[in-house]
Amino acid sequence: MALSGMRGLSVFISDIRNCPNKEQERLRVDKELGNIRTRFKNEKGLSPYEKKKYVWKMLYIYMLGYDVDFGHMEAVSLISAPKYPEKQVGYIVTSCLLNENHDFLRLAINTVRNDIIGRNETFQCLALTMVGNIGGREFAESLAPDVQKLIISSSCRPLVRKKAALCLLRLYRKNPDVVNVDGWADRMAQLLDERDLGVLTSSMSLLVALVSNNHEAYWSCLPKCDVPQEYTYYGIPSPWLQVKTMRALQYFPTVEDPNTRRSLFEVLQRILMGTDVVKNVNKNNASHAVLFEALALVMHLDAEKEMMSQCIALLGKFIAVREPNIRYLGLENMTRMLMVTDVHDIIKRHQAQIITSLKDPDISIRRRALDLLYGMCDVSNAKDIVEELLQYLSTADFAMREELSLKAAILAEKFAPDLSWYVDVILQLIDKAGDFVSDDIWFRVVQFVTNNEDLQPYAAAKAREYLDKPAIHETMVKVSAYLLGEYSHLLARRPGCSPKEIFSIIHEKLPTVSMSTVAILLSTYAKILMHTQPADPELQNQIWAIFNKYESCIEVEIQQRAVEYFALSRKGAALMDILAEMPKFPERQSSLIKKAEDVEVDTAEQSAIKLRAQQQQTSTALVVADQSSANGTSPVNQLGLVKVPSMSSSVIYSSKWDFDQSRSSTSTSSPSPSPDLLGDLLGPLAIEGPPVAGESEQNVVSGLEGVAAVDAAAIVPVTVQTNAVEPIGNIAERFHALCLKDSGVLYEDPYVQIGIKAEWRGHHGRLVLFLGNKNTSPLFSVQALILPPSHLKMELSLVPETIPPRAQVQCPLEVMNLRPSRDVAVLDFSYKFNTNMVNVKLRLPAVLNKFLQPITVSAEEFFPQWRSLSGPPLKLQEVVRGVRPMPLLEMANLFNSCHLIVCPGLDPNPNNLVASTTFYSESTRAMLCLTRIETDPADRTQLRMTVASGDPTLTFELKEFIKEQLVSIPIAPRPPAPVPPTPSVAQPVPPAAPSNDPGAMLAGLL
Amino acid sequence: MIKSVMVMNTQGKPRLAKFYDFQPVEKQQELIRSVFGVLCGRADNVSNFVEADSIFGPGTRLVYKHFATLYFVFIFDSSENELAMLDLIQVFVETLDKCFKNVCELDIVYNYSKLHTILDEIIFGGQVLETSSIEVIKAVEEISKLESASNAIALVSKSVSGWRSR
Secondary structure (H helix, E strand, C coil): CCCCCCHHHHHHHHHHHHCCCHHHHHHHHHHHHHHHHHHHHCHHHCCHHHHHHHHHHHHHHHHHCCCCCCCHHHHHHHCCCCCHHHHHHHHHHHHHHCCCCCHHHHHHHHHHHHHHHCCCHHHHHHHHHHHHHHCCHHHHHHHHHHHHHHHHCCCCCHHHHHHHHHHHHHHHHHCHHHHCCCCHHHHHHHHCCCCCHHHHHHHHHHHHHHHHHCCHHHHHHHHHCCCCCCCEECCEECHHHHHHHHHHHHHCCCCCCHHHHHHHHHHHHHHHHCCCCCCCHHHHHHHHHHHHHHHHHHHHHCCCHHHHHHHHHHHHHHCCCCCHHHHHHHHHHHHHHHHHCCCHHHHHCCHHHHHHHCCCCCHHHHHHHHHHHHHHCCCCCHHHHHHHHHHHHCCCCHHHHHHHHHHHHHHHHHHCCCHHHHHHHHHHHHHHHHHHCCHHHHHHHHHHHHHCCCHHHHHHHHHHHHHCCCCCCHHHHHHHHHHHHHHHHHHCCCCCCCHHHHHHHHHCCHHHCCHHHHHHHHHHHHHHHHHCCCCCHHHHHHHHHHHHHHCCCCCHHHHHHHHHHHHHHCCCHHHHHHCCCCCCCCCCCCHHHHHHHHHHHHCCCCCHHHHHHHHHHHHCCHHHHHHHHHHHCCCCCCCCCCCCHHHHHCCCCCHHHHHHHHHHHHCCCCCCCCHHHHHHHHHHHHHHCCCCHHHHHHHHHHHHHHHHHHHHHHCCCCCCCCCCCCCCCCHHHHHHHHHHCCEEEEEECCCEEEEEEEEEECCEEEEEEEEEECCCCCEEEEEEEEECCCCEEEEECCCCCCECCCCEEEEEEEEEECCCCCCCCEEEEEEEECCEEEEEEEECCCCHHHHEEECCCCHHHHHHHHHHCCCCCCEEEEEECCCCCCCHHHHHHHHHHCCCEECCCCCCCCCEEEEEEEEEECCCEEEEEEEEEEEECCEEEEEEEEEEECCHHHHHHHHHHHHHHHHCCCCCCCCCCCCCCCCCCCCCCCCCCHHHCHHHHHHHHC | CEEEEEEEECCCCEEEEEECCCCCHHHHHHHHHHHHHHHCCCCCCCCCEEECHHHHCCCCEEEEEEECCEEEEEEECCCCCHHHHHHHHHHHHHHHHHHHCCCCHHHHHHCHHHHHHHHHHHEECCEECCCCHHHHHHHHHHHHHHHHHHHHHHHHHHHHHHHHHC
């Protein structure tokens, strides 16, 4: 075949290939770029062939990773060239080098349109290809009707029509309105009658995109989903089209009509049973592509249990075959199946094979096997699975160890048949993979041991055993020192467990550990000393000497501990009270499990890396956050022993707590902490070491702040109040966080979790609600109503009445913004669990700033605009007082996170900020908004704000919105307590001033 | 939707990189490097799937095929079927094979522009356009003809005008 040979290009490529190193390559590239640049400057002398050659060279250079920042104009201008080769290069290079928002593209719209409506089919193809690759909103608005005409035109060749179909798909993604044309659905149905395979394939892709958004309009297309036999690929008729067709069917709701259903199942049955693993790899791939899509469709159609078990039998066969791709997909689909239906029991039959897959040579397959094991684990097989994971841990590759140990820890906690086993597992985990065990994991084991007296001697004995090992991980030193400090006296009669022996074996480790561990060791010594009654003078002297030594430690924390322990331990009997055993922890949801679930909202497949990132983000706030949730959630029967951790979701109040609860919710203004509450607050601190006076005081203060915030939130109507089920975490905080980001958890309680993922485009928004059932039994009577404010048009898709156990359903919610307003939409959500009816009203984060799109303006654009909007009502100014003081940089970040983009350098005064944005609503369309903030460096609590836009309501609403942001910042990372250190810890802290109180602000908002 | 198509050799040198959602050039290189980092450690008899969440964000999948000195890599989201994507790589490679008669790395290096033309006839804006390599070759041949025809015309007209002025 004739190749479009370009000698210059080949020479250049072989020059590059001959470069011995990167440096030489860069020199050669720079030389070439310089050459092209000068040639482009005197364009007249360039022949079409040369232009084409240079532009290809640019593209090659671009692929090698060099930025090509010139010649864009040349590339775009080639589009309007009359001859094919130039035009072709123009189109191809434009679509590779430019992105959809590039200004040059606007210049080309007319030319592109002329090519599309022109008679030259080759030009049409080129134009369609470029629009299909980089066409943006403006293209969608001006080209869609022409593209639609091409698709259904009978005079066009299939080559053009198939491109037009996919081009329309791109335009539809950019602006969904392009298919809101009368009769488009019927034409779509006609398109599916098409016999040309290429056109049919493209149309099917278009259909998939359309129905995935709105299936209602396209019912008429449903019966047309069949596949012609003309083209076969390795003997299978158009496998690709078969797959797409079945994918399209999955976007329609489950077919109800019994006849259609029967014939559909017949086809599926034939696919499922008629596919065998053969020798030819490509044939295998093709036939199994169809098969796995059929499986997905079966799952979607909610087939009878019998068919499901057939499917699982098939998957069971797959996970044992030689072909690795099929093994991989077999495991993946089993995991998927677990999520949709209740097939635990059938899948368990394949447990042995799945465990074998954990040793597969392919890490992709091992990962899938781990996911599946994690998903299928329950009380009955937890022991086997977790022990298998532990065993695998020592040989697993590093890339997987973290995920493995996290999953093992979670499973051990969730499904432990008895607690001593749980302790064994975690200690083994620390022993084998200490580096991969986060602090949360060992904190959790300490909590369990503290709350279960039966477990204490066992745990202490185990910890003692591990200390005998020659080299142990630092985390193991921490946990065993902590456990022995608390409970070694319970072992005193056993050999090797006298206080002296315990002390010396722990002390051996001291030279090898880091400062944070030394702090724990010091506490342990103090505790050992306290438990040694009558006092052993020799031991006492030894320990005192150590305290003495650390009194001059460079680390303040350790210095303080040493000083205080030394002073305390000289007081004799008083020591008993202060260093007494830690009280029980209030029952709370495992932070591990919580994090794992948070991640599941975003994606079913959680990778350890993401978990880790999240842990790092929250770990600083861990103590405080836990406290507020300890009060916000129902503390489960605090006095009883918690035997089975998974019971923690049941809500049982001890009478005393009932009392506390009612009291604190009636007298919200001054929550007076009971001694127990104090204990709770101190409790978690103890994990890091026993309470040290200074430190604990501060923490108690901030802890109480948290309590105050939670209580204050409880008076707001839009929260749970009468429900027996208490939410986990602060609803208001979650809402505020979601106002600034687009995905996260909106609400969570022991049974249900509602996650949100949102996309915003102009005045349209699409939110997806992820309703997740956290339990092993279904949720009934699920109802979600949207109460939209008058300025939003909202449409929620059907919410299923029942959510199956451990399943998550997605409910898309379409939002349209009609005009500027700060009113907030509310989701009225209710469900029934056992006999409890739970109802919550939640604010939805479809707030003003979601309809802002950042735009940077230059000084030339800014000032004329600013001047032309001259005073009220279009330009409003206000002096705002009571602003939360923050550095200018932080304020700039806050603005940016609200999509108001700060334009540096526009205002010569460094204390001022200028920001711009575009607001989208139906009434205002896209409207530029400008803001200027003048701060006073002497008094950061006040500032002057000026807001301007072309619409009076918008100006006002935006001004108020910004004010709200500045006056009270959502308390996600809690600012350091502004309360001066209180002399007495027990003194209740008055709730913060109304302007800073999120609850009050909330009430004002509604 | 297909997010990206990459062809790179077993040393990690990119031979073709096409991104269907725009990525700045540094990001492109970073992605190519991380993909290569994962692929080069994989043995031959393992599956064609690789977890790509950490490289491309949650929900993305990566399918690759290894031929002689080249990796062909497709990256796509959950709306596509993995094995179907593998088939598509096969279609792409078979088409190249037919165009270049036993394709090898050098063909691909020196016929960079041709490669783009072929790919554009198979994938369009991240969607599958054509799955039959016969159809693809037909379209590509048509384009080649056009290219050489208009070059010839350019030559002819030049010489004619030269003749006239003489």
